Every structure is written in C-alpha cells, then in structure tokens.
Amino acid sequence: MSNLKSKKISISNFCKLIPKIELHAHLNGSLNEDILKQLGCDETSISEYQKLTEILNKTSRNLDECFHLFPIAHNATKTKEKLYMATKSVIKDFKKDNTIYLELRTTPRSEEDMSKEEYIETVVKCINDCKSKYKILVKLILSINRRQDDNNAEESLKIIIKMKEKYPDIIKGIDLSGDPKVGTFNENLFEKARIAGLKTSIHCAEVKNNEEVKKILDFGPDRLGHAVCLHPAYEGSQENWDLYLQKKIPIECCLTSNVICGTVERYEEHHIQELINLRLPFSICTDDKGVFRTNSSKEYEHVMKHFKISPTDLYQFNYNSVEQSFASDEEKKRLIHVLNKVLYLFLGDIFSMVQIKDYCDEPVDEQLYRDLNLAPMWREFY
Ligand code: 6MZ
Numbered sequence: 001m002s003n004l005k006s007k008k009i010s011i012s013n014f015c016k017l018i019p020k021i022e023l024h025a026h027l028n029g030s031l032n033e034d035i036l037k038q039l040g041c042d043e044t045s046i047s048e049y050q051k052l053t054e055i056l057n058k059t060s061r062n063l064d065e066c067f068h069l070f071p072i073a074h075n076a077t078k079t080k081e082k083l084y085m086a087t088k089s090v091i092k093d094f095k096k097d098n099t100i101y102l103e104l105r106t107t108p109r110s111e112e113d114m115s116k117e118e119y120i121e122t123v124v125k126c127i128n129d130c131k132s133k134y135k136i137l138v139k140l141i142l143s144i145n146r147r148q149d150d151n152n153a154e155e156s157l158k159i160i161i162k163m164k165e166k167y168p169d170i171i172k173g174i175d176l177s178g179d180p181k182v183g184t185f186n187e188n189l190f191e192k193a194r195i196a197g198l199k200t201s202i203h204c205a206e207v208k209n210n211e212e213v214k215k216i217l218d219f220g221p222d223r224l225g226h227a228v229c230l231h232p233a234y235e236g237s238q239e240n241w242d243l244y245l246q247k248k249i250p251i252e253c254c255l256t257s258n259v260i261c262g263t264v265e266r267y268e269e270h271h272i273q274e275l276i277n278l279r280l281p282f283s284i285c286t287d288d289k290g291v292f293r294t295n296s297s298k299e300y301e302h303v304m305k306h307f308k309i310s311p312t313d314l315y316q317f318n319y320n321s322v323e324q325s326f327a328s329d330e331e332k333k334r335l336i337h338v339l340n341k342v343l344y345l346f347l348g349d350i351f352s353m354v355q356i357k358d359y360c361d362e363p364v365d366e367q368l369y370r371d372l373n374l375a376p377m378w379r380e381f382y
Helices: 002-006 011-017 031-036 045-051 062-069 070-076 079-094 116-133 150-166 187-195 210-219 240-247 255-260 270-275 296-306 312-324 329-346 347-351 366-371 375-379
Strands: 021-024 099-106 137-145 170-175 200-205 223-226 251-253 282-284
Touching: 011 296, 021 079, 021 282, 021 296, 021 312, 031 045, 031 070, 031 079, 045 070, 070 079, 079 099, 079 116, 099 116, 099 170, 099 329, 116 137, 116 150, 116 255, 116 366, 137 150, 150 170, 150 255, 150 296, 170 187, 210 240, 251 270, 255 296, 270 329, 282 296, 282 312, 296 312, 312 329
Parallel strands: 021 099, 099 137, 137 170, 170 200, 200 223, 223 251, 251 282
Antiparallel strands: none
C-alpha cells in the first residue's frame, strides 16, 4: 500500500478504482466491439452500432437515430447461446470496471429459437453462473417496450411475474423503456406488477411530455429513468416539479446518453446539477455503454469534472445508490460494508490527494490496480 499512498491520483483513476453501483444498464445497448464480432456482426454493423459516438459534434443530434441501432444487437442475440454470451460479456465488462453491484435490464423477446420465457431463463442462468466466477452482485429488471401493444405487454407481464416467483433473488423489477415518442405509460399494467411484488423503474420525461410525466408521478414508481424534462428549467411543468418534490423519487441519471442523443446540450447543462443542488436522490448510470462507448467510471468522472464534485461527495452518491437499489436489506448491508472497507482500508489517503485542479487524463496505472487488490473483500462478501 505504501506506494499507493505516496501517489498522486487523477480523477479519472480515482473513478476507475472505487467500487461502483450501476442501476440503469440495458443489456442489448451495452455490448462491446469484441462481443459483437464474436456474435457474428461485421465491421459495418459494428460501426453502425457505435456511430452516435462518431457524430458527437453534430449540431442537431436526436434520439430517433439511437433507436435504429438496437436492432443490430437484437439480430446478434437471437439464440439462447448468443444471448448467454452477450450477457456474460456485459457482466464481465462491468466487473472489470470495478462495479460491485449491477442491475441489468432487458426486454424479453420471443425469437424463432426461443420463447420470452426461455429468454429470461437464459439471462438468469448466465447471471447465476457469473456470480461466483466474477464476484459481482447482479440483479435483473425486465423491460416492457413502449411499442408493445396492450395484449403483448400483458403477456410479457404474466411471464415476468411467473419468472419472478421462480427466481426471486435475481428478478427484482420491471421497467418501461423504448422510444419515448411512441406509446404511453399504462398505469394498470404497472399496478399489477407492483401488486405482484416487482419494483418499478419507469423511463420518464426523456423528452417533453408533461401529461405522461404527471401520470407516472401519480403512480409513484420506485425509481425514474432519465427525467430530463422534469424540472421547469428543462421544459417540465411547475405542477409536475412540485409533485416530484413531494415524492422525491430517485432518478437514474445517464449523462453521456443524454448528451449524445441531444436531449441535453452539454454535460455541464445536465439536470443532475439541480438534483445535486437540492440534495435530491439520484444515481450515476451508463444506459447503453456499448452504443455510447462509455462505462461507469467515465460517467462518475463526468459528474466529478463538470459539477466540481469532491471525492467524498462522489463516494456519498455511491452510498445513496446502494440505498436506492433493488437489492435486499442484507445485500445492501454487505455492499455498504465493501464500500466502507475500500474507503477506510485502501482509499483513506486518496481523498486528500484528489483535487479538481489536479485533473489530468493520464493512462491507467496498472500497478495501482494491482496494489488495490479487492479480492480479500470479495471473499468476505460471498
Ligand atoms: C429508452 C432505451 C434507451 O432491452 O433489448 N433502451 N429506452 N431510452 C433509452 N435511451 C437512450 N436505451 C435503450 O436493450 C435495448 C433496449 O433498451 C431500450 C430500448 O427499448 C432498446 O431496444 P434490451 O436488452
């Protein structure tokens, strides 16, 4: 540890080193180049999948382009075997990035070779297989796509509830996602999910839609995804904001996703600023780390850098994310224990070393990783 203590560490390395909590990651938006290749994608479709990151400087970006990219991943994960490979690769990537808790979400699809039920079984099996191998706690949220009609959504819900009863330790919640300009929030469907014991995380206000936002806030989900156009300064209505302030529902913030899709102009204009200022609950998330070529460390770094957040405050956000997660109370305790251990045993001195003014984008220091061996803690965790 001695050389770790004497080292000056950049914000970027600090964000890589600390254990992280990910609450909003879509499976088929989180595939890296290597796995896309292994799944049979050619160079053209891989660069198509990542093309939004190439046009970051374009002045008129929009969300529509994003939703044309997911079918590339969907085509590559049509069989159980490939879906399993994709899930494993995503879990591995998060683990490599020092994520200790991952809530992965995915939309069950029926394909020629697999029913919706088999889709869920495959992802659950992979999560279980990875548990001891990668030492990362993974939970599953199952998504309903906004394009699904009522019958199809009801069918999905029935299967999701059945699978939740079979795998209560893994399947924790349900999500509404997909193109925000299509479809609507069906409160009856999500009420049934809630009664069945599923936690609810609803994509909300990714684009301006004050009427739907009111419906979602009245329903009162456990968490909200994005919530870009909720605050009045970001095209939300005062009425909805007042309602939100009564409920204080945790918001899953996905900075790079919003900037690349153009729903937020620049990082420094992200609505996370309002949440930080007013001490409202939020988590820092990747959304689609493959499509947006990001990871949890980079997202934590953006928050520190653009909003002048101190290491201790960032670490506090991490504790808050554990609290907002769908893990059991016992699991939350163990996650907090890991965070505490890293804080006190390994990183005590780093907090005094990291200064905003010292920010430099130096390459990862491999030795630093070796010094910070988290393995003993994981032995205690499981
Ligand atoms: C809304 C999104 C999204 O479910 O096939 N998805 N929905 N807003 C976003 N912001 C950019 N990013 C991803 O993963 C891909 C699916 O997640 C949803 C879309 O429905 C997309 O098809 P799964 O694993």
